[in-house]
Amino acid sequence: MSSHSPHTPSFGDLWHVCKRHAVIVILVGMAIAAVVMWGASKIVPIYRASTTLALDRGSKPVFQGERDPVTDQSLLNAQRDLLLSTPTLSLAVQNDIFHRSPPYAGHPDPVGVLRQRLDLNVSRESAAITVTLRDEQPEQATALLQAVVATFLERLRDHREERISQSLSLLERQVAEARAKLEESRENERQFRAKNAIISTDPDGNYVAVRLRQLNAVRAEITTQIASDDALDHQLMAARLQTDPEARLQSLLHIEAVSQDATVITTNRAMGEIRDHERQLSQRYLEKYPRLKETRAQLAAKREELQRAVEDAGQAIDKKHEKLRIQARTWDEQIVKEEENLRLYRNKLFALQVLGQETASQEKFFLQLQGRLNEERVTSQLQASTMNVIEPPRAEPQAINVRPTATKAVAAGLALLGGILAAIAVHALARRVHGIAEAVAITGLPVIGRIPYVKGLNPVTRAGHHEQHPALAEGFRGLRTSISLLLNRPGCAVVAVCSSDSQEGKTSVCAHLAISLAATGARVLLIDADLRNPHLHLALGETITTGFETLLAADSGEVPAIVFTAHKGLSFMGVGKRPTNPAELLHSRILPEVLAAWRQVYHYIVIDTPPLGPVLDALVVGNLSDVALVVVRDRMTSKAELARTMATLHQIHGKVTMGLVMNAERGERSKYGYPYLYSTTASQAPLVAKS
Known part of the structure; x- marks a missing residue:
């Protein structure tokens, strides 16, 4: 089966729907416009x-x-x-x-x-x-x-x-209250200054801070002296640790603070003089010389005196050092006391600052109120x-709720919209297929034939056919051409014609299609495979006694006859007698064999099949054919039945080439007088109408 994309509704489809239901569009639109205008006339103008x-x-x-x-x-x-x-x-x-x-x-x-x-x-x-x-x-x-x-x-x-x-x-009352609070805040600040003896508000430049800095300077000097005395104490301690008296004495004398002592200097100088005198005497006299002995005794006495002077100098240094330590502790106590005084003073300064901020806030608020009062007085005078x-x-000369032009525009718009919606609703509720677009949308098949509607069309019979009506003849020529283009190969073509229900023109399409194919000089066999309700022999005006039923039965002993019709090149095999088991006969093994044999004799074999709505006999024939034509009668075929038919034909999808034939199509006449159009699309054959 040929592929076909789903039909998408377009503006053209909407136009055709409205055109088809033009009376409904006009009546509904007029009713809506009348209601809108009547409602507008009832509005009280404002x-x-x-x-x-x-x-x-x-x-x-x-x-x-x-x-x-x-x-x-x-x-x-x-x-x-x-x-x-x-x-x-x-x-x-x-x-x-x-x-x-x-x-x-x-x-x-x-x-x-x-x-x-x-x-x-x-x-x-x-x-x-x-x-x-x-x-x-x-x-x-x-x-x-x-x-x-x-x-x-x-x-x-x-x-x-x-x-x-x-x-x-x-404002006057608020200004008076603000002034009283400002004076109270200023008085509190003044009393606090007097009570706490606050002279300077500088936390680092007040008298307590100055005194503390002086104490720290003196304490720093004492600390420097103590550090110097500590080094001297280490020298004294090291000298005193000497066990040899002479070495101990010399070590102490090497200490500058000891050697610079006045007593030590005097004693050491006197001892030097005695030592020089003793050296002179020892050079001149013997050891037993009395003056030498006396001098040496003086020297020993002076050495002892020097030792005592050195010890006294060391003790004096120790006392001085201890005195410095006592002074340092005293200054430390005074510094701690002054630091506490400074902390208290600064706390008082902070409290004074808080009072000052409160006074400034009260003053600012007072000035704002005073300015607002002055502004209000001036404003009241200036009005x-x-x-x-x-x-x-x-x-305004025109009513705001009544606009004639707008009302007419709204009425026209609503009338148009209501008419279109009514047409769409009627179209959607319609049970029958209207137009080629709906048929394509339901089947999804390419359109290969469009047969126009011809009023009062007579049966084909033995004497007449579609050539009697030009539009009908052109429709079947287009269908004939489309079938040739679909196959596009040599050899016999088996064409099965089916529909979703009876009264859709399937048999008529079969007869006219077979006559049109035979008119080209081809050998055509027309078979009536509707074993349940055959009508093709009546359409052709032929009398059939034995036919397709006899062939499929194969055990009756009778030989079915192929009738040569009055139309050149067209042979016909009718049903003959109606069988009691049509479904079983169509499943006979003889059917594929005879079709294969007939393919060697004829150029086209056209088969009229039973409707697919009531029974599924057409599937058997369609499965053996090359082309399956689905006949849809405009404004007659049921949408639901057509959808079910396509679901049934889905079983042979891909095996057989399928196409849509729109029968008895009602459309606008072309400029040539025919009720169809010659335009084609990629998925449609020539536009045709209904027979």
Whole structure:
């Protein structure tokens, strides 16, 4: 079977559907348009009056500076809320104009009605409010809006004066309270300074910090001296560890602090003089010389005196060192005490700073309130921030809810849409196949023949055929050509013609197709394989006694006859007698054999098969054929039956070349007078019509 892509609905398909159901489209469209226009005529016209109020800031005080858009927006929002407030609207509806207006007179909630009919639009860029009011009469809408605006402006003045008075009183009271708190904060700061003797607020430059730095400087000097004395102590300790008295003495004398002692210097000098004198005497006299002995005794005594002087000098150094350590501890205690005093002083400075910040905050707040009070006084004198009417109330001449042109456009659009939807709905609910597009969409087969509808078409009989009608003849010529192009090979071609149900023109298509093929000079055998309800012999006007049933039975002893019809080259084998077992006969082994034998004699074998809807006999014949034609009658074939037929034919898919024949097609006549078109597509043969 030839492949065919699924049909996709297009705008052309929609156009044909609407054209096919043109009466429904027109009637539904007219009904919808009438309903829309009738509904529009019942609408009560509403007119809209509008006015514009602008924010007038008056003369600007010099301290206000440039315009603040945020402030303007806040003022506009406040004016809007005031206009829509219940007190303002309640005063407005007390006007006589409202008592004479039907929507408000006698209504239990006239304020609610007025609020529903009012619309406000705030423009931040132009600092303006546009107020609109809807009413059934344009003059009344203008008068009502004037009354509302007048009430709003009057209440705005009262509200502004009351607000200014209340604001000034509140600000004066707040300024007095802020001044009292500022004085109290300043007094607290002064008392705290006096109580805690705070002279300087510099945490590092106050007198306590200066005294602490002095103590640390003295302590640093003492520390330096102690470090120097520690080195001297090590020298003294090392010298004192000497066991030899003379070596110990010499070691102590090598210490600068000991050797520079006045007593040690005097004693050491005297000892040197005695040693020189003793050296002179020992050179001049013998050991036993009395003066030499006396001198040596003096030398020994002086050495002992020197040793005592050296020891005394060492002890003096020890005492001095101990005294320094005592002084260091004393200074450390004083430094700790001063550090604590400095910490306490700094804590007091922090507390004083907190008091100072509180005083500064109170002063700033006081100055702000004082400035706000001055600004409010100037503003009240300049009468700033009021609303002025820049566009007086005026009603539009046209009703806002009635637009004739728009209503007509909507009616036309809805009518068109409703008509199209109605046509689509009728088309979708239709049970029969309408047009070639639906047939292709259901079958998925290529169109190889389109047979036009011919009113009052007579049977073929022995004397007549489709050539009597030009459009019908052209349709079967196109079908004949399409079959030749599909096969495109030499040898006999077996063509099985089937349909989904009876009354679809299958038998008529078989007869006319066989006659058209024979008209080319080919030898054609036409077989009626509808063993259940044969009609092909009636269409040809032939009388058959033995035929296809006799051939398939094979055991009756009778020889079936092939009838040579009045049409040149066309032979016919009818059913003969109706068998009681048609399905079994079609499954006979004789059928493939005789078809193979006939292929050697004829150029075409055209077989009329039973409808595939009630029975499946056509599958047996179709499986033995080269081409299977599915006949669909326009506006007659059931969509459901056709879909079931295609599901059945799926069993021979790929084995047999299949094509769609649109029979009795109703379409527009071409310029040549035929009810079909000559155009072709890649998947369709010449457009044909129904027989």
